[in-house]
Every structure is written in structure tokens, then in C-alpha cells.
Amino acid sequence: MQGFLTLFKKELVRFWKVSFQTVAAPVLTALLYQLIFSHVLSQHVEAYPGVSYTAFLIPGLAMMSMAQNAFANSSSSLIQSKITGNIVFLLLPPLTASEFFGAYLLAAVVRGLAVGAGVLVVTGWFGLSWPEHPGWVLLFALLGSALLGTLGVIAGIWAEKFDQLAAFQNFLIMPLTFLSGVFYSIKGLPPLWYAVSHLNPVFYMIDGFRYGFFGQADVSPWLSLGVLATATGALAFLAIRLIDRGYKLRH
Amino acid sequence: MPAIEIQSVSKRYGAFTALDNVSFTVEPGEFFALLGPNGAGKTTLISAMAGLSRPSEGRIRIMNHDVVDDFRAARMSLGVVPQELVFDPFLSVRETLRFQSGYFGLARNDAWIDELLFKLGLSDKADANMRALSGGMKRRVMVAQALVHRPPVIVLDEPTAGVDVELRQSLWVFIRELNAAGHTIVLTTHYLEEAETLCNRIAMLKKGRLIALEEKEKLLAHSVAREVSLKLSAKLPPALESLKVREENGRVVLALAEIAQLETVLATLRTAAVEVRELSVGETDLESVFVRMMHGGSV
Numbered sequence: 001m002q003g004f005l006t007l008f009k010k011e012l013v014r015f016w017k018v019s020f021q022t023v024a025a026p027v028l029t030a031l032l033y034q035l036i037f038s039h040v041l042s043q044h045v046e047a048y049p050g051v052s053y054t055a056f057l058i059p060g061l062a063m064m065s066m067a068q069n070a071f072a073n074s075s076s077s078l079i080q081s082k083i084t085g086n087i088v089f090l091l092l093p094p095l096t097a098s099e100f101f102g103a104y105l106l107a108a109v110v111r112g113l114a115v116g117a118g119v120l121v122v123t124g125w126f127g128l129s130w131p132e133h134p135g136w137v138l139l140f141a142l143l144g145s146a147l148l149g150t151l152g153v154i155a156g157i158w159a160e161k162f163d164q165l166a167a168f169q170n171f172l173i174m175p176l177t178f179l180s181g182v183f184y185s186i187k188g189l190p191p192l193w194y195a196v197s198h199l200n201p202v203f204y205m206i207d208g209f210r211y212g213f214f215g216q217a218d219v220s221p222w223l224s225l226g227v228l229a230t231a232t233g234a235l236a237f238l239a240i241r242l243i244d245r246g247y248k249l250r251h
Numbered sequence: 252m253p254a255i256e257i258q259s260v261s262k263r264y265g266a267f268t269a270l271d272n273v274s275f276t277v278e279p280g281e282f283f284a285l286l287g288p289n290g291a292g293k294t295t296l297i298s299a300m301a302g303l304s305r306p307s308e309g310r311i312r313i314m315n316h317d318v319v320d321d322f323r324a325a326r327m328s329l330g331v332v333p334q335e336l337v338f339d340p341f342l343s344v345r346e347t348l349r350f351q352s353g354y355f356g357l358a359r360n361d362a363w364i365d366e367l368l369f370k371l372g373l374s375d376k377a378d379a380n381m382r383a384l385s386g387g388m389k390r391r392v393m394v395a396q397a398l399v400h401r402p403p404v405i406v407l408d409e410p411t412a413g414v415d416v417e418l419r420q421s422l423w424v425f426i427r428e429l430n431a432a433g434h435t436i437v438l439t440t441h442y443l444e445e446a447e448t449l450c451n452r453i454a455m456l457k458k459g460r461l462i463a464l465e466e467k468e469k470l471l472a473h474s475v476a477r478e479v480s481l482k483l484s485a486k487l488p489p490a491l492e493s494l495k496v497r498e499e500n501g502r503v504v505l506a507l508a509e510i511a512q513l514e515t516v517l518a519t520l521r522t523a524a525v526e527v528r529e530l531s532v533g534e535t536d537l538e539s540v541f542v543r544m545m546h547g548g549s550v
Contacts (some may be wrong), residue, residue, distance in 0.1 A: 002357070009350075013341065013342070055482075091302070093326060251303070
């Protein structure tokens with residue numbers, strides 16, 4: 001347990017020491033999206049009855065930022081340690097696979113939540129009202145960060161070069177987050193893309209998160225919860241197996 | 252109970268055999284050297300002990316704990332200083348050591364950390380960022396990291412490679428103290444004089460195989476024939492030709508199985524009326540043992 005707590009703390013220290021880059025920068029990026037998109041689109045779109053586009057956009061941006069940063073936290077920490085070689089200091093101690101995974105995961109969730117809270121603070125005054133269901137908001141924030149944090153652990157273990165990790169990030173994570181209904185309601189999409197969107201786990205993260213704020217969403221929050229819990233559980237199982245077997249960590 | 256027990260360990264990477272059926276034990280309190288040229292398998296063997304790699308065959312126990320089945324207890328018993336100079340650029344020296352303690356389950360370990368910092372001459376660098384340290388200082392931190400959990404068995408993989416003389420000396424004083432306090436020490440080194448002065452027992456690896464495992468004195472005593480270099484007034488008598496190894500600078504060099512044989516050589520020379528103008532006896536050292544063995548000579 002002490003090993004897990006220490007690694008968790010080390011991971012927090014790691015991103016906190018560069019918090020301009022790891023927290024402030026994504027919050028600013030989200031603010032810029034908010035300024036530009038709400039200015040351009042607020043007159044044209046009303047996603048849900050009684051919800052302005054400006055308000056609709058905010059939870060989407062917050063969840064997108066949480067997802068991207070949770071992924072970035074675990075994946076970049078692992079690949080940096082692998083490339084600089086200091087991962088050896090984590091492989092020599094008697095940490096179990098679950099402790100190792102849990103520490104990276106939890107730190108990724110904390111960074112996700114910190115970024116998400118920052119985004120809500122700076123964009124909330126554009127017109128977001130207090131959530132209808134704060135419990136769902138918190139639950140989806142946690143699960144969304146956990147899913148991407150887990151994926152980050154897997155990507156960080158798998159990648160051998162920064163280039164491979166960048167490919168994972170830019171060709172998988174970015175499209176999944178951008179095409180998940182952050183900027184639009186998928187109900188407005190043509191049937192094919194409407195169906196495709198349902199295969200994207202990030203869609204359920206954002207949809208469930210929005211449900212928490214507005215009490216309405218494209219699908220039931222229980223469905224979103226089920227999809228996310230299943231996906232997170234399956235990926236976490238895979239990640240722990242990889243660590244336990246020493247995949248690309250022990251030779 | 253041996254401190255380290257290596258049983259028929261082999262490690263293969265595809266068609267390449269890095270370790271080939273290596274077995275030996277190291278007793279508690281020993282100061283043990285693992286020698287061999289680059290690529291002999293020393294680091295592979297250390298990695299297998301530390302759980303950084305898994306043997307293809309065979310078993311390793313540290314303080315009677317299997318490094319695979321009982322890895323937690325095995326790793327608690329082992330402190331490893333890796334060969335490559337690595338560090339976490341986000342952390343200070345003290346943070347590095349506190350975190351390393353925590354990974355081993357030790358939450359409050361500051362008294363021992365302070366002692367390590369002092370012993371390794373790092374006290375005034377405790378709050379410096381790791382990036383700001385010289386290579387030698389970083390190496391000291393790595394030694395401290397290996398010792399945070401006070402392991403009974405300490406393995407140092409070329410700890411003095413690329414390190415200044417002063418640090419080498421102070422490091423060995425410290426490691427000797429640890430050994431005197433009962434810690435088992437295993438080291439690999441390229442500086443043979445280090446192995447010769449520090450260690451009681453020596454294993455030599457070559458191409459993944461254990462080619463020698465001896466008490467240091469025995470290895471030195473019976474391994475190399477003494478060489479005697481003679482400057483003579485005339486040609487070497489035919490009776491001594493079989494002892495000749497080479498000629499250099501007008502001298503003839505003879506190999507003697509033992510120093511007592513010198514008496515016979517001198518008697519033969521007297522009988523043949525050959526005068527000895529100069530004579531020197533070569534000292535045997537680990538370096539010459541090592542060089543001979545690595546070039547295929549046997550013990």
C-alpha cells in the first residue's frame with residue numbers, strides 16, 4: 001500500500017511541477033474554443049430545447065480536456081521513464097502490477113479532474129447553470145478520466161518511441177474526442193455518422209456528463225455508464241496483465 | 252542459507268544465448284566479483300537476479316526467496332545499482348531517495364536517508380535537482396537509492412565506470428563498511444585491481460558461460476605460471492628451450508610452473524656455463540589471469 005501511495009504521489013509531483021504545461025495550457029485552449037465557437041455558432045444552433053449552444057458546449061469541452069489530459073498524463077510519464085531509463089527505479093522495488101497501475105491511473109484521474117475543474121471555472125460564466133444532477137457529473141468525470149488514463153497506461157507501455165505515442169495520440173485519441181459530440185449533438189448527424197458515433201466510447205463520456213448538467217442527453221445515462229464501466233474495466237484488466245507479464249518493461 | 256543461489260540459469264534472446272546454464276552460490280557476508288568482458292552476460296545475470304528480466308531456464312533465489320514466485324521478498328532483500336546512469340529530472344536528491352524508500356514500503360526513513368547522504372558526500376546536494384549534479388554525484392545518488400531499504404544483498408554493476416578517482420576511493424570505503432557490517436556484496440567491474448583488492452571470491456563469465464569460480468588467492472596462485480625474464484651471456488641451453496615463452500629486447504622469457512623451479516633453471520645455466528646478467532620475476536595479478544582466460548587459456 002505504501003508503494004502505491006508513494007508512486008501516486010510521485011506522479012502528482014511530476015505533473016504539478018510543470019502545471020503550466022499540464023493544467024493551465026489545456027484550460028486556456030478550452031477557453032479559446034469556447035470563445036470562438038460560441039461566438040460563431042451561438043446564433044445558429046440550439047442543441048437541446050432550452051439549452052443555448054454556449055452552455056451546451058461547456059461540458060463537452062470540459063470532458064474533452066479531461067480525457068486528453070488523463071491520457072497524456074499516464075502515457076507521457078511512462079514513455080519518459082522508459083526512454084530516460086529511470087523506469088528501472090520502479091521495476092526494482094516490490095511493487096505489484098495493481099499498485100503500479102493504480103498509481104498511474106489515479107494520478108491521471110487527478111490531472112483530468114484538475115483540468116476539468118479549471119475549464120468549468122473559466123468557461124462557466126459563459127452561461128452554464130448549476131448541474132441538475134451533480135452526482136452524474138462527478139461520476140462521469142471520474143469514469144471518463146479513468147478510461148483515458150487506463151488507455152494512456154497501455155499506450156505508454158506499448159510505445160517505444162515518442163513518435164509512436166504521438167501517433168496513438170493524434171490518430172486515435174484526438175479523432176475519438178473531436179468526433180464525440182463535443183461541438184454538436186449527434187442527433188443532427190446523417191444516419192451513418194449517427195450510428196458510427198455510438199461506437200465511440202468518448203461519446204458516452206460526454207453525453208453522460210451533459211446529462212448531469214442539463215438533465216437531457218442523446219442516450220440514457222445508464223447506458224453511458226454501462227458502456228464506460230465495461231470499457232474501463234476491460235482495459236484496466238488488460239493493463240494489469242501487461243504490467244504483470246512485464247510486457248515491454250521486463251525482458 | 253546462501254545469500255544468492257543461481258541454479259542452471261540460461262537466458263536466450265531468439266537465437267542468441269546471453270547466459271548458458273550458469274550456476275553458483277554466494278554466501279552471506281561475501282564480497283564477490285563477477286568479471287568478464289563486455290557481452291559476457293554479467294548485466295543479464297544481474298537483471299535476472301533483480302527481476303528486470305526473466306531467465307529462459309533455471310531459478311534464482313535471493314536470501315532464499317525465489318525472484319519470480321516470491322518476488323516481493325526477493326526484491327526487499329536486494330539493492331541494485333544499475334550500470335547505466337539514470338535519474339528522474341523532475342526530482343531533487345532528497346525527493347529521489349524519499350520516493351525510492353516509499354516504493355519499498357518505508358514511509359518514514361529520513362534518519363537513514365540523512366546518513367546515506369552524509370556517507371556518500373551528498374549532504375550539501377540534498378536539495379539540488381538531479382539535473383544539476385555531475386555524473387559522479389548522480390552515481391552516488393544511485394548507490395544511495397539501492398541502499399534506502401537496507402538490503403542484506405547489494406549488487407553493483409560497474410559502479411565506478413566513468414567516475415573520478417576520489418569518488419572511487421570513498422565509494423569503496425563505504426562499500427567495505429557495509430560488507431563489514433554483514434552485507435553481502437556482488438560487484439562487476441572493469442577495474443581488475445578493484446576486484447583484486449576488495450573481493451574474496453571471483454567468478455568469470457565468458458560468452459554467457461561461467462569459466463571460473465574461485466577464491467581470489469587460489470585463482471591468483473595456480474592460474475598463471477610465473478614468468479622469469481633473463482638476460483644471458485650466451486644462447487639458452489637446449490634443455491631449457493621447452494620453458495621459453497618468447498624473446499624480447501634481447502631477453503628470454505621463461506614460464507615456470509612455480510617459483511621453486513627457478514633453482515633448476517639456474518643450475519642448468521651454470522652447468523652450461525651461461526652467465527645470468529639480469530633477472531626479473533614477473534608478479535602475477537588478476538589482470539594477467541583475466542587476459543589469459545579470456546584468450547582461451549585454462550586455469
